[in-house]
Amino acid sequence: MISLKNISKSFHIQSGRLEVLKNIQLAISKGEWVSIVGPSGSGKSTLLHIASGLLHPDSGDVCFNDTNIYQLTERQRSNWRRNHIGFVFQDFKLLPYYSVLDNVILPLYYDHPKHELRKKAKKLLHMMGIDESLFSRLPESLSGGEKQRVAIARALIANPDVLFCDEPTGNLDHENRNHIVQLFCQLHIQGKTMVVVTHDMEVAVHANHIYRLVNGMLARAEVRI
Numbered sequence: 326m327i328s329l330k331n332i333s334k335s336f337h338i339q340s341g342r343l344e345v346l347k348n349i350q351l352a353i354s355k356g357e358w359v360s361i362v363g364p365s366g367s368g369k370s371t372l373l374h375i376a377s378g379l380l381h382p383d384s385g386d387v388c389f390n391d392t393n394i395y396q397l398t399e400r401q402r403s404n405w406r407r408n409h410i411g412f413v414f415q416d417f418k419l420l421p422y423y424s425v426l427d428n429v430i431l432p433l434y435y436d437h438p439k440h441e442l443r444k445k446a447k448k449l450l451h452m453m454g455i456d457e458s459l460f461s462r463l464p465e466s467l468s469g470g471e472k473q474r475v476a477i478a479r480a481l482i483a484n485p486d487v488l489f490c491d492e493p494t495g496n497l498d499h500e501n502r503n504h505i506v507q508l509f510c511q512l513h514i515q516g517k518t519m520v521v522v523t524h525d526m527e528v529a530v531h532a533n534h535i536y537r538l539v540n541g542m543l544a545r546a547e548v549r550i
């Protein structure tokens with residue numbers, strides 16, 4: 326479903342050039358859950374951004390089925406992302422002036438009947454364990470864990486083909502982490518393709534495949550079916 330071929334990426338920094346990804350190869354099949362682990366700063370977020378169409382690699386290709394996503398125009402790629410990708414950002418990226426409920430419906434706001442959307446968003450928020458009393462609040466008044474769960478609901482609103490998650494349980498306590506893990510397992514059983522960056526091995530182990538990113542290179546860490 327998604328394949329990364331010969332992906333390299335470096336950043337200009339004050340002291341020169343920081344080589345973050347070196348000739349990465351990764352193939353993710355439909356319905357697979359892939360976890361990516363590795364030390365802080367090893368390039369996990371960079372890899373996730375490249376795989377999901379958010380960041381151009383310096384070289385290499387990212388293909389989604391037959392589409393080479395970096396050969397699309399910006400507009401086509403943004404449509405592709407809207408139609409196929411859900412993304413949970415490490416820093417949530419909730420819009421500060423919109424309520425919790427509006428943040429969740431925003432990705433589909435212009436395309437769908439509002440009544441239906443609200444119903445779907447409420448269902449997702451309930452699934453995430455977000456109390457109805459929070460629906461009209463602004464994100465700034467939520468705890469880190471609540472923001473994270475709202476961000477997951479928003480990523481799922483369009484029923485994406487692939488869910489990318491960058492540290493989706495980083496701000497959660499034990500109970501909420503387990504709740505999200507259960508939900509991910511449920512999504513996985515239903516056939517959702519998922520790519521999850523995490524420091525938490527108790528999250529990572531539920532994947533079909535775990536990869537470790539070290540020194541710019543990706544290696545299979547463990548296999549589970």
Ligand SMILES: Nc1ncnc2c1ncn2[C@@H]1O[C@H](COP(=O)(O)OP(=O)(O)OP(=O)(O)O)[C@@H](O)[C@H]1O
Nearest residue numbers: 336337338343345364365366367368369370371372
């Ligand atoms: N836009 C940028 N400009 C310069 N350096 C960057 C940029 N983005 C990331 N980096 C650097 O690239 C390296 C990889 O960053 P990245 O965020 O991908 O790592 P990570 O493995 O996700 O880290 P963490 O686990 O701490 O979130 C880091 O050293 C980071 O400082």
